[in-house]
Amino acid sequence: METPAVRPAAPAPDAALELRNVSKWYGNVVAVNDITFSLGAGITGLLGPNGAGKSTILHMMSGFLEPSAGEVLVDGRSAWKNPEMYRALGLVPEREAVYPFLTGYEFALMNARLHGLADAKAAAERAIDIVDLRGAMDRRIGTYSKGMRQRAKIAGALVHDPRILLLDEPFNGMDPTQRMQMMDLLKRLAAEGRTILISSHILEELDQLANNVLVVVSGRLAASGHFREIRRLMTDRPHTFTLRSSDDRRLASALVAHPSVHGVELGEHLSVRASDRGSFALALAGIARSAGVTLFELRPTDESLESVFSYLVKR
Template sequence: MSVGLMESAAPAPAPAAAPPSEVAVQLTNVSRWYGNVVAVNDITFSLGAGITGLLGPNGAGKSTILHMMAGFLAPSAGEVRVAGMTAWKNPEVYRHVGLVPEREAVYPLLTAYEFALMNARLHGIADAEAAAERAIDTVDLRHAMHRRIGGYSKGMRQRAKIAGALVHGPRILLLDEPFNGMDPSQRMQMMVLLKQLADQGKTILISSHILEELDQLANNVLVIVAGRLAASGHFRQIRRLMTDRPHTFTLQSSDDRRLAAALMAEASVQGLELGEHLTVRASDRGSFALALPRVARAAGVTLFELHPTDESLESVFSYLVKR
């Protein structure tokens, strides 16, 4: 199934401005294959400011897409443009991109401050020391900034990697499993930081298996299945376009049995189940939402609660992958 919905302080001074454009990242008919194995198959999408979640099962092609966007891999076909420029073999792109790879891309003998400082110097920042300290403060590592990264917990190593990616103030952040190893408090702090960066106009792409965080963070999602783009857009919009899947609701009322009997006559209602709550399966969300208060009023029933049970990001993702 393909759904057509395409479409704190800064850690360091922003780099030279990229060519003006609302689109920060553009993939056009992009494919990547390794011999006879097709990892990414004819994918097109664009990203602007805000947070986008990149979702897919293991082996779906998510890391390949991130590596092409970061300029590490050439597309076998199609075009990848980042900050208005071709990503492949173009060092100028790195002025505008911060990458946090999933693998451990840190040097264990360096301190977090030294790691951020090294990245600042590689980017040619005039006051590299100040930029490194700002990045360290942004990820809340000042208390451990002079300890070697090899002695950090995994969550702290993740934050050190993020500090290194933020040190030059990029407009585009590519994050591969950034919440790995973080405890609940660290995840909450990171979510606040990413929202702040998005509010500043940054373009942030997050590949993650932690759907709960993306449910709260992402403006949009890209769902990759078997190398293809299965759906894109806000996950609730995607869900509402799934016309072949009934919408499920749970209700509580003053008389669930009477309400169930009355609802059976509605054309939009496909199924009912009485238990601790009344569960309703409806073919059309809008029609059911309009009919419910009318039916309840006619039956003399008071509605207390109504909850959609299949409009979470996890539900949408699971359905797309199973298809």
């Protein structure tokens, strides 16, 4: 059985974030166990069940926790006791890190002044506009919905235009429209060359956002890379495909003779389980042609982020 690979590539010279053999323990409790990875520009999803160590990793990256072993580097320098790194880094914590007595604008302005920005007022207004809070900027945050409070936190993290963004469950409390707007914003920021790490349990959103995933289980890095690449390494579980053709029944009869096919199921569409994704895909056109069947659609049905995540957590 080939195990999904954890591939801690050699640290890239332009890596914005790096963990090198990092562990964190509290007495006899190990929260993070010997994790290594490096991240450059783009969006990376940090995944794992509750208690897996995701928040501990984010807190070490943001300089709030000292690693018990190993190194956590931001732009090549230690994140611990390095206040200068906050010029390049923005953090959106999961907890309610806003003051209810401030307006949305005042919260963004406070963050701009803490960063010592030359034109704090202009920076605060720009951040408010980026998260689409202009219409509520003069209302107290205590009157905001949870989704609006999330956007206020993100405005505070963006006010100094950081190159690195760490976001812990940023979609909490957002309605579907707000989530789509936030996803579009994060994609734009990544396209500008920023490094964005998102910790989330909402797999569907990371499926659409992340070009890379890190899966943490019980404090260890279970897998890293694009989730479709990880899925292809899961050779102990058959790959599932949905097919549509001019004659699904005839095609099913022809497919069961191929050595890579574990099983077929006829329903609204034809479902096929194959042990070897590559050999099945290469053989399919010839099998259909020999059977006198026209193929209309071939779609993998288990190469989703949710499929990969569920597999890794249950192993």
